[in-house]
Amino acid sequence: DSGVTQTPKHLITATGQRVTLRCSPRSGDLSVYWYQQSLDQGLQFLIQYYNGEERAKGNILERFSAQQFPDLHSELNLSSLELGDSALYFCASSPSGLMNWRNTEAFFGQGTRLTVV
Amino acid sequence: AQSVTQLDSHVSVSEGTPVLLRCNYSSSYSPSLFWYVQHPNKGLQLLLKYTSAATLVKGINGFEAEFKKSETSFHLTKPSAHMSDAAEYFCVVSEGFGNEKLTFGTGTRLTIIP
Numbered sequence: 001d002s003g004v005t006q007t008p009k010h011l012i013t014a015t016g017q018r019v020t021l022r023c024s025p026r027s028g029d030l031s032v033y034w035y036q037q038s039l040d041q042g043l044q045f046l047i048q049y050y051n052g053e054e055r056a057k058g059n060i061l062e063r064f065s066a067q068q069f070p071d072l073h074s075e076l077n078l079s080s081l082e083l084g085d086s087a088l089y090f091c092a093s094s095p096s097g098l099m100n101w102r103n104t105e106a107f108f109g110q111g112t113r114l115t116v117v
Numbered sequence: 118a119q120s121v122t123q124l125d126s127h128v129s130v131s132e133g134t135p136v137l138l139r140c141n142y143s144s145s146y147s148p149s150l151f152w153y154v155q156h157p158n159k160g161l162q163l164l165l166k167y168t169s170a171a172t173l174v175k176g177i178n179g180f181e182a183e184f185k186k187s188e189t190s191f192h193l194t195k196p197s198a199h200m201s202d203a204a205e206y207f208c209v210v211s212e213g214f215g216n217e218k219l220t221f222g223t224g225t226r227l228t229i230i231p
Contacts, residue, residue: 002160033218043207043221056218090161092219105151106219108161 003027004109006091012115018079021112025072025093031055032074033094033106034066038087049074050096081116088113119144119212123222131230136195138225140208143189150191151209151219152182161207167191178202203229 003026013019025032034046036059045058049068060066063081068074078085092106124139142150152164165176172184178201182193191208208222 002162004160035219035221042223045218045220048218058218092161105163105166107163108153110160 002107002109004091004093004107006089006109006112008112009110010113010115012117013081015081015083015116017081017116018077019081019114021076021078021089021091021114023074023076023091023093023109025074025091026107029093029095029107030072031094031096032068032072033092034060034074034076035090035092036087037090037111038084041087043090046076078114083116086114086116119148119210119220121208121210121220121222123206123208123225125225126223127226127228129228129230130198132200133197136193136198136202136227138193138206138208138227140191140193140222141189142191142208142210144210144212146212149211150182150184151211152176152180152191152193153207153209153221155205155207155224157204164193164206198227198229200229200231203227 005024007022030051033048037043046060047066048056052068063079066076088111090111092108094106120143122141150167153161154164155161164180165174167174167184175181180195205224205226207224209219211219
């Protein structure tokens, strides 16, 4: 158990709908990362938050947004869903968002499997 | 820009024989390198990491990797494969210094033959 909790584990929804994925980081970790894993794109970095503020942005669509709350949990909001958004969405946390990874590592949750029908 | 290339999408070995999963990286800086493992329907677990200390890195479950700057490689090895090693393995790079994201390779699926 990594200590990172993602809910829900599975989600099935229709095209055009909006969903919210939730991530609780490990206790004390300030940084949260979101990744998308799909068969055709592999594991893609979406966005990073550090202590409530956006730190880095990757291949995140404009239909997607995220935030990190004062208690450090994070939510990823996916709207106007398309069939191609079906994927496994991972959240990871790390102790800090310092400018290098040399003294830290990322701990991944079990993921939320989103199926858009 | 940082990237990793996993040279084999699928590797099959017999139980008890050595494992070699190959990874080449590209980075503008001295990167941190990681190997993660993903078992079916599970999350990602860190096997080992290189962060500019010893070039030979030992990880969990008997795995190790060697950082070779001249070859820009970070291959993962294990002397003797177990059935429980069957999983997807990802080589990962992070440049740091303002680029903290983890960039994943496309993965290598390891199959263990009984």
